[in-house]
Amino acid sequence: MSDPQSTPSMYLASFHPIGGKTMVTLGLMEGLSARVNKLGYFRPVAGEQEDSQTALVQERYNLADRTRHAYTDEELDDMIAKGKEEEAMKHIIATYRELADECEFVFISGADFNGQRTQTAYDFNLEVARNIGSPMITVLNAEKMDMDTLRDEVKVARMKTKSAEVVRAGLIINRVQQSVVRKALDEYADYEIPVGIIEESRELAMPTLAEVMASLNATPVRGSEDLDNTVDGFIVGAMSIPNVIKHLRDDALLITPGDRPEILAAAIMSRLSSNGPSVSGVVLTGGLTTDPALLDLIEGLERHRMPVYSTDMPTYEAARAVAKVRSRITAGHSRRATQAVSVFERNVRTKEFLNRVKVSRSDVVTPLMFEFDLIERARRNRRHIVLPEGLDDRILIASEILQQRGVAHLTLLGDEDEIRRRAIEIAVSLDGIAIIDPTKSERLSDYADAYVEARKHKGMTKEVAMETMQDVSYFGSMMVQLGDADGMVSGAVNTTAHTITPAFQFIRTKPGVENVSSSFLMLMSDRVLIYADCAVIPNPTAEQLADVAISSAETAKMFRIEPRVAMLSYSTGESGKGQDVDKVREATAIVRKRRPDLLVEGPIQYDAAIDPTVGAKKLPGSEVAGHATVFIFPDLNTGNNTYKAVQRSSGATAVGPVLQGLNKPVNDLSRGALVSDIVNTVAITAIQAQEGNL
Structure with a gap:
């Protein structure tokens, strides 16, 4: 167990009631998750028991049970009303230390508060940060501020933080107007602490279709599966068809009375036409629905299906409600979260902030x-x-x-x-x-x-x-x-x-390699292993197995894994006889002859290769037994089934297959590939290209 007072932490607090703290949280957590194994997330005060921001970071960063909050808004209000402020602070500190005792680093997301107490949130966060002993990063919302106003706000935030005797770890100025960005970058280029300047992001400001429909209490009529789509404004369709078509634009929401089927038909035609814009969806107002025959046409559009919703609100009231919707980043909306991280990374040098709070890279390598x-x-x-x-x-x-x-x-x-x-x-x-x-x-x-x-x-x-x-x-x-x-x-x-x-x-293949093979990067809970060949060569010869082993060792090196190669079989060492085990024994000898620099052991059983206790018993003195990182399976049937069994039973992430031995990188995806699989495979392919496709 660690000393919670020595566990490094970072406290993020908004200087204004609405500071865009969720985006900054994701950006900093992204950097922390790449460096810290046991990362914790703490909120002194959450909005409610099922806090949406906590749910978001739990989902994205797989924090399991390493999240805590001390109070909800309502619970803290009750403590203050009873004059128990000091007791409340002690409970916050105790809850934090309980979490810190389990973690290598704790990210603290400060209280926001609602209603009349929003203006006191920053002062409260300063008091918590001081008592916890955590350095603070301040988020300042510069929406609609000119440079003079921004400069004054930064000075006030600096004065408050220093007066509270809280260590200032950084300042992130969010939602900066385009006309102010250059001036702000020049103003704070050599500031006393790291400063991030984030320009106002139009893409993040746009709400999703789901958020808009929730504000209208709307129900789906047809084609409601694209609720993650963003809504770029709205159009009220109450004119003639030619005039409505003139005002349609991509990603806008069309709001029209439910008894105007011709306007709905115009939106469909525009969506199908290569010359027309494609609205994000249609809302039929007044509790009226259009003719079922027209709705059936929409259902049959397949790839061009258009979400259609119905609301009881009158058209004008619906338009007013849509205009008030603010975008939020919540759990279950991975694309919006990824957009937020992208905006943050384009604008903020994360390493400067992490270095300020002394975040060092863990020896353990988690999938994230x-x-x-x-x-x-x-x-x-x-x-x-x-x-x-x-x-x-x-x-x-x-x-x-x-x-x-x-x-x-x-x-x-x-x-x-x-x-x-x-x-x-x-x-x-x-x-x-x-x-x-x-x-x-x-x-x-x-x-x-x-x-x-x-x-x-x-x-x-x-x-x-x-x-x-x-x-x-x-x-x-x-x-x-x-x-x-x-x-x-x-x-x-x-x-x-x-x-x-x-x-x-x-x-074709690179010089010295006769066979193209594949490997999977198996991301276990605390390390990364290489499995090969699981996708290309059905029944390899001894020479082909040797090729697979050498190529897989090079893949391991490329991804900073020390290659310790296990040539797998149903027996270990000299105990087994038979054609299959002899093939593995021959392949091991070929590898040792061609690459005497590699640590390789075979034939060896899987348990002896991965478990130090078993490995020490079956092959005492081996540098590979019990410590293997590269696992070479004797045939495709064994390899493919094993990687899938390990993936499903242990929760490991399988990245691949990565093709090995080609002169230039070409990689294959599973037809069931997720978006994250595609992103990872493209990154792997880019790294192969950087390294000359070793």
């Missing part, structure tokens, strides 16, 4: 820490990754995240009009992302010539090559081969064979 490290490494030297499946919703959402976080330069393949239309429909921004239609590309003929050259021994002709290169997998692979992209990620829609066959045909 590993994933964040992937993103950080990819961002340091951005590479160009092509994604052939540009029409898939998961690819589009992942592309937005990757672009916003600066992970890689991206190119999507497919019909540009269709891709942009679908992106609008699911409220995804493709700003800064290139789109290429292979059938219309100026490079198509050049790519066909390169394909003819690569396959001339197979009798390839220019005519066949021109047709083949219009396939997105072939086109994307040739982009990588000819240096127009640094890597490719595909497989969310296409089969593994469709994804990797072009790479086999002309990207």
